[in-house]
Amino acid sequence: MNPQPTIIIIAGPTAVGKTSFAVELAKHFQTDIISADSRQCYREMKIGVARPSEKELSEVKHYFIASHSVTDDLNAGSFEKYALHAVDEMFQKNKTAVMVGGTGLYIKAFCEGIDPMPVVPDEVRKQVTEGYGQKGLIWLQKELQQKDPGFWEMAEQQNPQRLMRALEVLYATGQSIMVYRTAKKTERPFRIIKIGLELPKEELHKRIRQRVDLMIQEGLPEEVRSLLPFRSHNALQTVGYRELFDHIDGNSSLEEAIEQIKVNTRHYAKRQMTWFAKDKEIQWMAPSEKSLSLVMQQVQ
Secondary structure (H helix, E strand, C coil), X not given: CCCCCEEEEEECCCCCCHHHHHHHHHHHHCCCEEECCCCCCECCCCCCCCCCCHXXXXXXCEECCCCECCCCCCXXXXXXXXXXXXXXXXXXXXXXXXXXXXXXXXXXXXXXXXXXXXXXXXXXXXXHHHHHHHHHHHHHHHHHHHHCHHHHHHCCCCCHHHHHXXXXXXXXXXXXXXXXXXXXXXXXXXXXXXXEECCCHHHHHHHHHHHHHHHHHHCHHHXXXXXXXXXXXXXXXXXXXXXHHHHHCCCXXXXXXXXXXXXXXXXXXXXXXXHHHCCCCCEEECCCHHHHHHHHHHHC
């Protein structure tokens, strides 16, 4: 009897060590990795999204890494379709697959399915993106608080990407994004093992500071400058890029922008942990050799 196909999902906050953990797992099982990161999929974004190293990419085949352009309109529904196709391809060769990433909604869509979202016209998306760029997070919060109080009560209120998406749907259709969420769970024809990696807050914050400093050394400011023509696209409304666009506009010094990236990355990591903490299927552990062994044993 063939063993049941299994996908091991490695989740957790940014900078916790998910990539190297997932690479070691994939090498052990001689399988591939699907990235569940909503920014590493863009070709034009490399340094600021902490894309896996060239060595890691050469050791293990990765799906959804540098697979799209920042001009592509991607969402959780797009990822669900892409990842299901990828995992089918992987299971043709191996009964074990690995997924790794910190985008909670993408992982949820893959595991449980997601309702199709309405098409948002480009002009509406541009209106919301420019509104956020000019007026900031407070504007997004006020718009949704006033015009979609039902969503606002349930929303990740500090997450600009989620708020922008909800406002786009509201402007485009006149209806709350909640109308398009039925919470109907789709059963998948494979076993899912969810592993969450965590570290003490002080250690995670130290890793975040070190990672941001390394990104600057590797040329993040130059990468951001190269993306100026695309700055209005949703893909670039993200930590590490937004703060440096602000610096380029003359609104902050480089030192201030770097410090703000560190602060905002810490906030982002906290939002990720809040999201994943709601998933009772996740087994939490430290990113260690012992944890790797424990995960490997579960799949045998």
